[in-house]
Amino acid sequence: MSAPEYDAIATDEDLLAWSREYCRQVRRERGVDVRFDLVDWEISTRAKRRAAAVKRPRLPDATVGTPYDWDHVSGSDGRPLPCTVSLTRAAFEAFDRSEWAATLRHELIHVEQYQHAGTTGHGPAFRERAADLDTDVHCPAFADPKYVLTCGDCDGLVARRYRDCKLVREREQYRSDCCGAALVLARGPD
Ligand SMILES: [Zn+2]
Ligand SMILES: [Zn+2]
The missing domain is CATH 3.30.2010.10 (Metalloproteases ("zincins"), catalytic domain)
Known part of the structure; x- marks a missing residue:
């Protein structure tokens, strides 16, 4: 394959x-x-x-x-x-x-x-x-992203962020690439 x-x-x-x-x-x-x-x-x-x-x-x-x-x-x-x-x-x-x-x-x-x-x-x-080999000694760990932004039209994933950032704070000013729609905060700190 x-x-x-x-x-x-x-x-x-x-x-x-x-x-x-x-x-x-x-x-x-x-x-x-x-x-x-x-x-x-x-x-x-x-x-x-x-x-x-x-x-x-x-x-x-x-x-x-x-x-x-x-x-x-x-x-x-x-x-x-x-x-x-x-x-x-x-x-x-x-x-x-x-x-x-x-x-x-x-x-x-x-x-x-x-x-x-x-x-x-x-x-x-x-x-x-x-x-x-240019890698880490510690076994790599991961965490769930704190913020997930999705497209308001098709629900497609737009971005994951581990911390608060401009995209998260000012999401009203952005549009999704897929549909040109508003971004929805599908996951955030509760
Ligand atoms: Zn290891
Ligand atoms: Zn979309």
């Missing part, structure tokens, strides 16, 4: 396709040592704070930085056991493109560490890799 443009992402399948394609690109361009044939992907609609996570088996005697002896894991055929990158739909909705891309790079580091060492964590090795 070919990935849609970022701005055209609508369904969960679109989001998965775009995110996988982006991760492949990061691997190519930045030399991330990850086997995608051993990675599953899923969309989480339940996560409340975590933007994404890597679900993986807990393995005995695994240490970040030490190559894991996959040969001794039954059923592995000497390869890393599969892990799952779980992407939170609401985080994608709350983030802009650069935040979402940084989230994916963060998770890629977890996958790289896990496939190499059998485990992963936010220690010094992660910090170094996060600097290489």
Whole structure:
């Protein structure tokens, strides 16, 4: 399946396709040592704070930085056991493109560490890799936007804002791009 443009992402399948394609690109361009044939992907609609996570088996005697002896894991055929990158739909909705891309790079580091060492964590090795890949050390979290503005005609989303701003305060002076209609504050502080 070919990935849609970022701005055209609508369904969960679109989001998965775009995110996988982006991760492949990061691997190519930045030399991330990850086997995608051993990675599953899923969309989480339940996560409340975590933007994404890597679900993986807990393995005995695994240490970040030490190559894991996959040969001794039954059923592995000497390869890393599969892990799952779980992407939170609401985080994608709350983030802009650069935040979402940084989230994916963060998770890629977890996958790289896990496939190499059998485990992963936010220690010094992660910090170094996060600097290489220009992402955050902390697992990205998200919050629901405080303000949501919609189009008064078609109810389409116009903007999300995390704090009060001119667009929110002076919304009577703006019109929606889609219909040229007044903006409605669909969500605000109560
Ligand atoms: Zn993390
Ligand atoms: Zn409209």
